[in-house]
Amino acid sequence: MVNKDIFEIELSWEFMTPMEKALWITTLALHSRDPDAGMGAADAAVTRLRSVAEVRSHRPEPDEEAARAGIQMEFDEFAVWYPLEYRIRHRFDRNYKELNPGTIREAYDRYARNRVDLY
DSSP: OOOSOHHHHHHHHHTSOHHHHHHHHHHHHHTTTSTTTTHHHHHHHHHHHHHHTTTSOOOOOHHHHHHHHTOOOOHHHHHHHHHHHHHHHHTTSTTOOOOOHHHHHHHHHHHHHHHHHHO
8 A cells, every 4th residue: 555645745746847747657657566556666766867867859949940940030029929938848856947128139130140040
């Protein structure tokens, strides 16, 4: 039987990223016949995923991805789109911070340079 408090399990679940949730529930299902109903294996799998998270390949930043796609945006349009795309992409990062106008301008400058470089 599971020795964990149901509230502890629920709290852990709420703090997991979507990838961690998918891994945890899949591992739990695969080890459901274990004495602890798969909880130990599921927790270990998530712990392992977190340990390699920094060395996994990452998607390019939104400004670089837009430049590679050849999308033309003026700064006004970029200033609306970029913070939303950045938040969607990084909302589960442990060091996530909201962007300020200077950061958005720097991202636009990178986007503009990359567009020219990739042209």
